[in-house]
Amino acid sequence: MKMLVAGIGNIFLGDDGFGVEVVKHIDTWLLPDDVRKDVTICDFGIRGVHLSYELLNGYDALILIDAMPLGEPPGTVVTFEPDLESVDPTSVDAHSMNPAVVLGLLANMGGHVGRVVVVGCQPLTTDEGIGLSEPVLAAVGPAVDTVRHVLTDIHSTTQNSITQKELQS
Secondary structure (H helix, E strand, O other): OOEEEEEEOOOOEHHHHHHHHHHHOOOHHHOOHHHHOOEEEEEEEOOHHHHHHHHOOOOOEEEEEEEOOOOOOOOOEEEEOOOHHHOOOOOOOOOOOOHHHHHHHHHHOOOOOOEEEEEEEOOOOOOOEOOOOHHHHHOHHHHHHHHHHHHHHHHHHHHHHHHHHHHHO
């Protein structure tokens, strides 16, 4: 099992740097040993094309961390699994590297990832400027906890599936 945690966003656009900030705070030593050995954590910033190429290395799961409009109060953290079937690989615009575009580019290159989980946060502002707003900065810790829980859940679900298959053999 290979899992990639990718922080994405532009640190020069205020709260858009949320994903980058979260990955800085993930302490892999707080993960169980069997999970920690299967995880790569990386700040991809605005390098969505590089993220797509990294995914070609064959990951079973991708956890994307990003600021995104959710229609919620600023600093609200949500977790969801995007509908990968609805990603249109023919509509890739490299000038707007959002998660759907990254996955579309990956599909165009013949790659895929088994499971994608997004940890998103409602920004207060994405105006030019460095640093997160107060509500989004306060959401970093809860987002780190969420990522740890998602990693542990994905790993245990996969291990249980493997065990069930072994028992059926």
